[in-house]
Amino acid sequence: xxxxxxxxxxxxxxxxxxxxxxxxxxxxxxxxxxxxxxxxxxxxxxxxxxxxxxxxxxxxxxxxxxxxxxxxxxxxxxxxxxxxxxxxxxxxxxxxxxxxxxxxxxxxxxxxxxxxxxxxxxxxxxxxxxxxxxxxxxxxxxxxxxxxxxxxxxxxxxxxxxxxxxxxxxxxxxxxxxxxxxxxxxxxxxxxxxxxxxxxxxxxxxxxxxxxxxxxxxxxxxxxxxxxxxxxxxxxx
Numbered sequence: 001x002x003x004x005x006x007x008x009x010x011x012x013x014x015x016x017x018x019x020x021x022x023x024x025x026x027x028x029x030x031x032x033x034x035x036x037x038x039x040x041x042x043x044x045x046x047x048x049x050x051x052x053x054x055x056x057x058x059x060x061x062x063x064x065x066x067x068x069x070x071x072x073x074x075x076x077x078x079x080x081x082x083x084x085x086x087x088x089x090x091x092x093x094x095x096x097x098x099x100x101x102x103x104x105x106x107x108x109x110x111x112x113x114x115x116x117x118x119x120x121x122x123x124x125x126x127x128x129x130x131x132x133x134x135x136x137x138x139x140x141x142x143x144x145x146x147x148x149x150x151x152x153x154x155x156x157x158x159x160x161x162x163x164x165x166x167x168x169x170x171x172x173x174x175x176x177x178x179x180x181x182x183x184x185x186x187x188x189x190x191x192x193x194x195x196x197x198x199x200x201x202x203x204x205x206x207x208x209x210x211x212x213x214x215x216x217x218x219x220x221x222x223x224x225x226x227x228x229x230x231x232x233x234x235x236x237x
Contacts, residue, residue, distance in 0.1 A: 017166045017168050020168050020172055020173045020176065021166040021167060021168040021172060022144075022166065022167055022168075022172045022175075022176075023165060023166055024145065024146075024148050024149045024163060024164070024165060024166070024167065025149050025150070027144055027145065027146035027149070027167075028102070028146060028147075028148075028149035028150040028151065029150075030141075030146060031099055031100075031102065031105070031109075031141070031146040031147070031151075032100060032150065034099070034134075034137060034138065034141065035096050035097070035099040035100035035112075036100065037134065038092075038096040038099075038112060038116065038134075039093060039096045039097065039100070041134075042089055042092055042093050042096065043093075045089075045119070046086075046089050049082060049085055049086060049089065050082055052122075052123050052126060053076055053085045053119075053122055053123060054080050054081065054082050054085055055080025055081075056080070056082070059122075059123050059125070060080060061077050061080050064077065064122070064123075067124070068121070068124065069124075072121045072124075073117070073118065073121060074117075074118045074119075074121035074122045075088060075114075075115070075118040076088060076118055076119060076121075076122035077122065088115070088118070088119075089119075091111075091115065092112065092115040092116070092119065095107075095108045095111040095112045095115065096108070096112050098111075099112055101151065101152055102147050102150060102151020102152050102153050102154065103151070103152040103153060104153070105146065105147030105151060105153050106142075106147065109138070109141050109142050109146075110142050112138060113135070113138040113139060113141070113142055116134065116135060116138055117135060120135065133182065136178055137175070137178075140171050140174050140175040140178065141175075143169070143170075143171035144167075144169075144171050144172065144175065145167055148163050183236075183237040184237070186237050187234055187237035190233075190234060190237070191234070196230065196234065199226075199227035199228075199230045199231060200223075200226075200227065200230065201230045201233075202226045202227075202229045202230045202233065203220065203223055203226045203227075203230075206219060206220055206226070207220070
């Protein structure tokens with residue numbers, strides 16, 4: 001007979017999976033998306049390889065040593081030659097490709113995280129908030145089972161063990177709460193800013209010529225709508 005304690009434990013486990021669990025298929029989609037982002041980012045940065053990552057560019061290693069924070073690590077500092085930097089980019093792309101197809105996924109994930117941090121540390125002035133988020137996502141991904149679905153690893157796996165549909169761990173919890181905190185604290189900080197309180201934040205954001213598109217320029221003519229967009233942003237966050 002099923003005791004009340006067993007029923008309670010089963011119910012508790014289901015609730016835990018609902019709030020803190022992640023579907024293996026979702027993790028696989030997450031892996032593929034992150035891999036594509038890393039590959040595209042590498043391709044974009046490669047266009048300015050000499051200017052940003054060699055000793056012939058804007059930040060040679062001697063200058064980096066003066067401005068870098070204590071304890072920074074970067075494989076890119078082993079040489080300032082373009083050929084070495086190109087090789088490191090190629091290695092990073094290789095491991096990102098392993099993640100994308102899901103072959104030796106754990107190895108590819110750990111190596112991709114190390115190389116991502118290394119690239120970011122080579123030229124800190126280029127880094128912005130999205131890069132910080134990407135590094136954090138990759139850190140938690142090293143502890144996630146995001147290789148069992150939609151991957152070569154799953155196709156080559158001969159084990160008869162049935163995989164669970166949902167996984168719950170400290171890593172799944174940390175991954176989700178990390179994203180929650182980004183938006184919660186972002187909204188909290190915005191409520192202390194006058195331009196967010198009076199509803200003009202989106203208008204000023206669209207006023208940056210460096211990022212303005214024709215579509216954004218069109219909306220600058222409708223300030224009441226932009227005020228609504230500002231309020232909607234706060235509500236969503």
